[in-house]
Amino acid sequence: MASYILRPFEFVRRMAVEKPSYTWAIGIGLIGPIGVVVIPPIRRKYFGxxxxxxxxxxxxxxxxxxxxPSGFEDPE
Structure with missing residues (x-):
């Protein structure tokens, strides 16, 4: 079986060490949709x-x- 199915936390930890760029990309990608929902009410409530x-x-x-306007007619 695949290790990410049986032991997901161990897989994520290993990927964070072996391929940190993927881990950061997924982390930042998950923050985006959450920020769309959370940030606007905070801006309105606390920052006016x-x-x-x-x-x-x-x-x-x-x-x-x-x-x-006059004087701009075409000459005939």
Missing amino acids: YVPPEHIPTTYPMPKRLRNP
Whole structure:
């Protein structure tokens, strides 16, 4: 049988010694999804984080008569 099935902690310990880059990569990879759930409430509660306003997607039109530009017509 495979050693990682019968003795998982011993396997992880051996891999941490033999291939530490894999161990660190898996550890950091597992922290990411946990951080997505845990970090935002901590930022709001303890650090007073307020998300910025949304960037406007349209430009407000002035509420007045618009004069079209003149003098840029094509010569005929």
